[in-house]
Amino acid sequence: MDILSSINDGILTLEFNRPERKNAITAEMYQLMADALNDAEGNADVRAILIVGKPEIFTAGNDLEDFMKNAPSSGAIEDRSVYKYMMALSGSTKPIVAAVSGNAVGIGTTLLMHCDLVYAADNAKFSMPFVQLGLCPEFGSSLLLTQIAGYPRAAEKLMLGEAFGAQEALEMGLVSKVLPVDELRAFAEGQAAKLVALPASSIRVTKELMKAARKATVSEAIAAENIHFGKMLSSPEAREAFMAFFQKRKPDFKQFS
Numbered sequence: 290m291d292i293l294s295s296i297n298d299g300i301l302t303l304e305f306n307r308p309e310r311k312n313a314i315t316a317e318m319y320q321l322m323a324d325a326l327n328d329a330e331g332n333a334d335v336r337a338i339l340i341v342g343k344p345e346i347f348t349a350g351n352d353l354e355d356f357m358k359n360a361p362s363s364g365a366i367e368d369r370s371v372y373k374y375m376m377a378l379s380g381s382t383k384p385i386v387a388a389v390s391g392n393a394v395g396i397g398t399t400l401l402m403h404c405d406l407v408y409a410a411d412n413a414k415f416s417m418p419f420v421q422l423g424l425c426p427e428f429g430s431s432l433l434l435t436q437i438a439g440y441p442r443a444a445e446k447l448m449l450g451e452a453f454g455a456q457e458a459l460e461m462g463l464v465s466k467v468l469p470v471d472e473l474r475a476f477a478e479g480q481a482a483k484l485v486a487l488p489a490s491s492i493r494v495t496k497e498l499m500k501a502a503r504k505a506t507v508s509e510a511i512a513a514e515n516i517h518f519g520k521m522l523s524s525p526e527a528r529e530a531f532m533a534f535f536q537k538r539k540p541d542f543k544q545f546s
């Protein structure tokens with residue numbers, strides 16, 4: 290299974306488990322995670338959610354082969370499993386803890402902005418290389434990163450797409466603590482266990498109140514981003530970037546005006 294899903298002591302743990310492809314996320318993996326999150330919504334026994342990868346890799350983001358095969362030239366974005374997953378994540382009423390070690394690329398970083406408690410290992414590396422792929426930010430990152438980090442820093446991360454480390458992620462407020470990689474998972478599990486022991490109704494209301502102010506603007510940003518993202522996935526620039534990645538060469542964007 291490319292996603293390991295388990296419920297123990299009130300915690301739903303979702304673990305990326307495709308290390309041979311750097312935990313790159315396929316449509317099937319998004320669907321599995323969307324289903325688990327939606328099931329958790331109706332399951333009172335789940336009182337916290339934990340998202341983890343492997344010590345050496347969180348996720349390389351969307352599977353680029355999937356991007357090439359399934360560019361959404363037709364069909365509604367709402368029907369795509371990535372959309373279902375991100376809506377389930379951003380709309381979850383349960384507290385979500387994320388623990389990042391290794392690379393968190395693209396949607397791997399975006400998804401953190403929809404979680405509640407976010408922790409990084411000292412080997413974590415974050416990147417949103419949307420522009421480098423001929424794409425644009427997705428699922429609220431154009432708005433949320435600006436709110437979290439301020440415009441200049443968000444512009445640097447989103448326009449240049451370069452990777453940055455755990456310490457910088459801490460300074461900008463993307464994560465709230467950095468730990469040694471071999472301590473990260475146990476720490477995150479401990480934080481999730483604390484949430485489980487607290488009154489679920491208080492956690493629920495606190496989360497709702499904290500997210501209320503940004504709810505409408507995040508939805509608007511996601512809708513606007515999706516319009517561009519969907520079209521850009523089939524653009525010649527994106528094709529060139531995907532081909533270049535698999536051919537292990539630098540993309541040549543100068544051929545496009």
Ligand SMILES: C/C=C/C(=O)SCCNC(=O)CCNC(=O)[C@H](O)C(C)(C)COP(=O)(O)OP(=O)(O)OC[C@H]1O[C@@H](n2cnc3c(N)ncnc32)[C@H](O)[C@@H]1OP(=O)(O)O
Nearest residue numbers: 309310311313349350351352353354392394395396397427
């Ligand atoms: C809506 C969502 C949007 C997004 O998420 S956009 C972001 C899309 N993701 C990316 O552009 C990241 C692409 N991957 C990488 O940049 C690198 O990987 C890493 C920095 C994550 C790791 O680098 P290294 O440790 O050198 O590993 P390696 O040799 O590049 O990868 C090992 C194998 O994994 C495959 N792989 C890695 N990432 C992806 C991916 N995203 N989609 C499909 N396959 C991937 C490779 O091709 C290779 O395979 P082989 O061993 O056969 O050469």
